[in-house]
Amino acid sequence: MSRIAPPLNPPVRILMGPGPSDIHPRVLAAMAKGTVGHLDPYYLQIMDGLQEMLRGLFRTKNPMTFAVSATGSAGMEAAVVNLVEPADSMLVCVNGVFGARMADVAVRAGAEVMQVARPWGEVFTPDDLQDALAKAKPKVVGIVMAETSTGAWQPLEEISQLVRDSGAMLLVDAVTSLGGVPVEVDEWGIDAIYSGSQKCLSCPPGLAPVSFSPRAVEAVMNRKRKVQSWYLDITMLANYWGTDRVYHHTAPINMSYALYEALRLVHEEGLEACFARHMLNHRALRAGLAALGIEYAAQEGHQLPMLNAVRIPAGVNDAKARKALLERFGIEIGGGLGDFKGKVWRIGLMGHASRATNVLVFLAALESLLAEQGHKFDHGASIAAANEVYAK
Amino acid sequence: MSRIAPPLNPPVRILMGPGPSDIHPRVLAAMAKGTVGHLDPYYLQIMDGLQEMLRGLFRTKNPMTFAVSATGSAGMEAAVVNLVEPADSMLVCVNGVFGARMADVAVRAGAEVMQVARPWGEVFTPDDLQDALAKAKPKVVGIVMAETSTGAWQPLEEISQLVRDSGAMLLVDAVTSLGGVPVEVDEWGIDAIYSGSQKCLSCPPGLAPVSFSPRAVEAVMNRKRKVQSWYLDITMLANYWGTDRVYHHTAPINMSYALYEALRLVHEEGLEACFARHMLNHRALRAGLAALGIEYAAQEGHQLPMLNAVRIPAGVNDAKARKALLERFGIEIGGGLGDFKGKVWRIGLMGHASRATNVLVFLAALESLLAEQGHKFDHGASIAAANEVYAK
Numbered sequence: 212m213s214r215i216a217p218p219l220n221p222p223v224r225i226l227m228g229p230g231p232s233d234i235h236p237r238v239l240a241a242m243a244k245g246t247v248g249h250l251d252p253y254y255l256q257i258m259d260g261l262q263e264m265l266r267g268l269f270r271t272k273n274p275m276t277f278a279v280s281a282t283g284s285a286g287m288e289a290a291v292v293n294l295v296e297p298a299d300s301m302l303v304c305v306n307g308v309f310g311a312r313m314a315d316v317a318v319r320a321g322a323e324v325m326q327v328a329r330p331w332g333e334v335f336t337p338d339d340l341q342d343a344l345a346k347a348k349p350k351v352v353g354i355v356m357a358e359t360s361t362g363a364w365q366p367l368e369e370i371s372q373l374v375r376d377s378g379a380m381l382l383v384d385a386v387t388s389l390g391g392v393p394v395e396v397d398e399w400g401i402d403a404i405y406s407g408s409q410k411c412l413s414c415p416p417g418l419a420p421v422s423f424s425p426r427a428v429e430a431v432m433n434r435k436r437k438v439q440s441w442y443l444d445i446t447m448l449a450n451y452w453g454t455d456r457v458y459h460h461t462a463p464i465n466m467s468y469a470l471y472e473a474l475r476l477v478h479e480e481g482l483e484a485c486f487a488r489h490m491l492n493h494r495a496l497r498a499g500l501a502a503l504g505i506e507y508a509a510q511e512g513h514q515l516p517m518l519n520a521v522r523i524p525a526g527v528n529d530a531k532a533r534k535a536l537l538e539r540f541g542i543e544i545g546g547g548l549g550d551f552k553g554k555v556w557r558i559g560l561m562g563h564a565s566r567a568t569n570v571l572v573f574l575a576a577l578e579s580l581l582a583e584q585g586h587k588f589d590h591g592a593s594i595a596a597a598n599e600v601y602a603k
Numbered sequence: 604m605s606r607i608a609p610p611l612n613p614p615v616r617i618l619m620g621p622g623p624s625d626i627h628p629r630v631l632a633a634m635a636k637g638t639v640g641h642l643d644p645y646y647l648q649i650m651d652g653l654q655e656m657l658r659g660l661f662r663t664k665n666p667m668t669f670a671v672s673a674t675g676s677a678g679m680e681a682a683v684v685n686l687v688e689p690a691d692s693m694l695v696c697v698n699g700v701f702g703a704r705m706a707d708v709a710v711r712a713g714a715e716v717m718q719v720a721r722p723w724g725e726v727f728t729p730d731d732l733q734d735a736l737a738k739a740k741p742k743v744v745g746i747v748m749a750e751t752s753t754g755a756w757q758p759l760e761e762i763s764q765l766v767r768d769s770g771a772m773l774l775v776d777a778v779t780s781l782g783g784v785p786v787e788v789d790e791w792g793i794d795a796i797y798s799g800s801q802k803c804l805s806c807p808p809g810l811a812p813v814s815f816s817p818r819a820v821e822a823v824m825n826r827k828r829k830v831q832s833w834y835l836d837i838t839m840l841a842n843y844w845g846t847d848r849v850y851h852h853t854a855p856i857n858m859s860y861a862l863y864e865a866l867r868l869v870h871e872e873g874l875e876a877c878f879a880r881h882m883l884n885h886r887a888l889r890a891g892l893a894a895l896g897i898e899y900a901a902q903e904g905h906q907l908p909m910l911n912a913v914r915i916p917a918g919v920n921d922a923k924a925r926k927a928l929l930e931r932f933g934i935e936i937g938g939g940l941g942d943f944k945g946k947v948w949r950i951g952l953m954g955h956a957s958r959a960t961n962v963l964v965f966l967a968a969l970e971s972l973l974a975e976q977g978h979k980f981d982h983g984a985s986i987a988a989a990n991e992v993y994a995k
Contacts, residue, residue, distance in 0.1 A: 214659050215870045216652030219860055224639050230853055234638045242857055243635035246626045246807050247616050248935045260608030267606050280809070281673035284852040285834045316833045409853055415638050417672070417809060417855030439831050441708045442677045458940070460676035461622055461801055463809030465634055466858060468611055478607045543640045548850070 224537075225564070227573055228545035229359050229518060230387070231409035231416050232561035238414050241472035242465050249462045257471055258452060258462075264474035268389060268482070269404065269422045271396035275445060277452040278470055279419040280463050283386040283407025286419025288316050289443040290382050290403040293423070293431045294351050297321030302349040302379070304328075304335050308360035308548045309384055313353045320439060325349065331550050332361045332509045332520070337373045344377045351402075352379045357388035360548045362520030362557065363509040364392070371399040380427055386410060389420065390477055391489045391517035391561060402427040408466070411489065411517055413562030414473035417466040473562075489516045492565045495600040496558065499574040499593035503581065508555045517565065519558040520551070527584050529553050535583075540576040570597055616929075617956070619965055620937035621751050621910060622779070623801035623808050624953035630806050633864035634857050641854045649863055650844060650854075656866035660781060660874070661796065661814045663788035667837060669844040670862055671811040672855050675778040675799025678811025680708050681835040682774050682795040685815070685823045686743050689713030694741040694771070696720075696727050700752035700940045701776055705745045712831060717741065723942050724753045724901045724912075729765045736769045743794075744771045749780035752940045754912030754949065755901040756784070763791040772819055778802060781812065782869055783881045783909035783953060794819040800858070803881065803909055805954030806865035809858040865954075881908045884957045887992040888950065891966040891985035895973065900947045909957065911950040912943070919976050921945050927975075932968040962989055 226233045247254050258277075266276045279289050291313065295301050301322040303314040306329040317324045325347040329335055335354065344352070352374045356365050367383065374381045380402035385394050390411030396404055402424045409416035423431070423445060431438070431445055438444035442460065450457035477485055493516030497507070500521055508520040523529050529546060533556070536542045545557035560569065574593040581588065618625045639646050650669075658668045671681050683705065687693050693714040695706040698721040709716045717739040721727055727746065736744070744766045748757050759775065766773045772794035777786050782803030788796055794816045801808035815823070815837060823830070823837055830836035834852065842849035869877055885908030889899070892913055900912040915921050921938060925948070928934045937949035952961065966985040973980065 214655050215867055216656055216863065217648075218867075219633050219636060219649075219864055221636050221639050221649075221860070222643075222645055223637055224643065226638065226640060228640055231638050231640060231856060234857075239635045239637070239857075241611050243631045244611060244613050245615055245631070246618065246623050247613050248618060248620055248623060249808070251614075251616065251929070251935065253614055256609075257611075257613075263606050264608055281677060281834065282852050282855060285673060285677075288832065288834050312833070319829050319831050319833055407853065415855065415857040416641070416853040417858050437711050439711050440680065441704070441711055442673065442680045460674050461799065461808040463674060463807065463858070464623060465626075465631075465807040465861075466809050466855070468613070469857075471608065472611055475607055475610075537643070543643065 223541055225542045225569060225572065227559050227564055227569060228543045229557045229559055230407065230561060232413065232559050233564035234415055235413040235473065235476055235563040237476060238469050238472045241468040244468055246464045249464060250456065250458065254464060255456060257467055261467060261471055261474065262452065264478055265420050267478060268474065269394060269396045270398065271422050273396065273422045273424055275428050275449060276422040277448065278467065279421055279443065280460060281419060282416050283405065283419045285443065286405030286407065286421050287313060287384060288440065289419070289421055290405045291316045292320045292440050292443055293438050293445050294380060294382060294403055294427060295320050295322040296434055296436055298323060299351070300325065300347050300349040301351045301353060302327065302343050302347050304354040306333055306335065306361065306363060307331055307355065307358035309355045309358055313384065317353065332363055334363050334365045334510055334513045335370065337369045340370060340373060344373065349379050351382050353382040355384040357385065357515050357518060359387045359518055360551060361509050362507065362515050362518045364513045364515045367399050371401060375400050380430065387515065387518050390485065392486055396422055408470050408473065411561045412470065412473045413476060414469050417463060418470050489560065489565050492560045492567065492570050493519065495567065495597040496560060496570045498600050499570065499597035502592040502596040503577065503588045508551065517559060517561040519560065520555050521558065523554060523556055524581065524586055527581065527586055532580050532584065535580050536576055542573055542576055567601055615933055617934045617961060617964065619951050619956055619961060620935045621949045621951055622799065622953060624805065624951050625956035626807055627805040627865065627868055627955040629868060630861050630865045633860045636860055638856045641856060642848065642850065646856060647848060649859055653859060653863055653866065654844065656870055657812050659870060660866065661786060661788045662790065663814050665788065665814045665816055667820050667841060668814040669840065670859065671813055671835065672852060673811060674808050675797065675811045677835065678797030678799065678813050679705060679776060680832065681813055682797045683708045684712045684832050684835055685830050685837050686772060686774060686795055686819060687712050687714040688826055688828055690715060691743065692717065692739050692741040693743045693745060694719065694735050694739050696746040698725055698727065698753065698755060699723055699747065699750035701747045701750055705776065709745065724755055726755050726757045726902060726905045727762065729761045732762060732765060736765070741771050743774050745774040747776040749777065749907050749910060751779045751910055752943060753901050754899065754907050754910045756905045756907045759791050763793065767792050772822065779907065779910050782877065784878055788814055800862050800865065803954045804865045805868060806861050809855060810862050881952065881957045884952045884959065884962050885911065887959065887989040888952060888962045890992045891962065891989035894984040894988040895969065895980045900943065909951060909953040911952065912947050913950065915946060915948055916973065916978055919973065919978055924972050924976065927972050928968060934965055934968055959993055
């Protein structure tokens, strides 16, 4: 007895949550192009193009720059399990869900994990790490650049210098930041970094861009034990993504097409213009939200432009409001995770979702819902405030 | 400086290698549908449909049946790293590349791995396992049902009984077999099984269907240590794919659409009809190849219908012939791996690629190339032989 599920007919959504974000139409079209084999000469060109465009985006010359054939969380795992061996010491900075996840991944890899913590929404200063670095003398320091659970934007320039001075390798989570704000792998001396396709790259989830410094690759090549994950082992992946093209696993061809087209879009726009667009739409949204009396959850001066985590106004029903946004307006925003559950909304302005039409329609829809729930505010003020930002 | 790779413009291919195979046009169209969020009520319906259709295909009632968010090799890793803990004993049957890979994955997971081996192209009988089972008393026995490197079709009925009688859990690689020949998870008592989207399901690579028996899930839930892979840990994935829908990672939405449509196609055709189609086209190809004097690499009576591994005729240049097939006819077939490199071609008739037009165009193209390379045969005989099979 066959059981056939109903025809595929997804509703049209405006994706303003923590990811996936709105997909660019050219990226969707790219996904549907004819599949070729994973060792086809044409696919090898696609791999070359992906690597070259990813290096441009990560601002690195690292040869070992590629896309892991899985989602961003697997990118995290790839970075961690290659760099640490059992009994290695790793220091992880935890100020949200994704720092905590990194610590969990490191423990599973057998690392001796030491954590430094900051309250959710805050960022780390070099001072926060000094003692722990001196005490743990870690082989690896892990930190999240854009904490998707809190919207906090972690500065890395000074911390990366401190970590390098200590002799440790720096491992960075750039899942939400890559493509939305500057990520300077070489200038900041980052040894391992990972991201996801579904945030600021306007591409569906399914691939994890990563980059490893030559120093990190050398450390992996000189491990005492094999990398615990066969799938994520960069000593083998180097032969597939390198010039040898030795078969490892069957690459996700059509997802690669999507990321390829997404990266073409970013480079066509130009990195600076792309970052400026993310910042402008963030400023417009923030002005609009301020007019509604809505405040940000992350520390002042360290708020991510692409992930706006804001306090749910008092008296407003979280689940009801998000359900109405989705069902009546087709707009998805994210709820809070962990400590922020029921207290915070996460409004994404990532990639193709970072545009004025999204900001304005979201504010208008939100006004409508807040009015229904009895929230008091000056009607139309949020739109006016956002438009004022755009007018400048 | 932005570096923009050339526009995406893949050549049209007929994919008759070891995978990816030809993608059904409905599957390509499904991939390009609008992305929704991974916790969108609509996506939860897609997950339900995927699970239900996968259970139908695996012929199982296992609740823990889902698609790993990565390719088939990650499915292998998911099966192994969940079932074995450090110092657990695992017996792996090795008669090709993928059995050897499974042993490697198990060693990396800390298992005490014992191997039983058969020559490439041969299959295992229960007798081959008796001694090893008695000696190693393994917790898990791993075996490949369809060895993609040799084209050997491993019978599982008797071996599964033997493994169960020994008290071990049975772990099966069904990457190439699922959707092409019967896979009876419940009837054969399989505890963990994995496959890939890009073989007999007419879907691009990127997802790994898996299923775990209740007995296997219980064993995982009672592990002494956490699963070494956070990404593949089914104790957490159970909460995402189960009724709780607890966020784990961001699922690859559009790849899920593709697999969903691919599974609808399989169930629309019906499993029996689908298996019969794979067998018919295999018989036609085999008859055609025989007319050219080309022999199978796998043991007589154990040749996979969807993966035809054949000996390259004496005097024929492997690389030159495959290059000409690809460049002049757009036909991809696979070369040999490992021991079979330069000696074997792997001709896939998987999923949408398993159709008479592919068989006939391939034989006609092959005749053309063999004639050029001076191979002696009766011209047109391969087509006639194949058509004779179809005419019956």
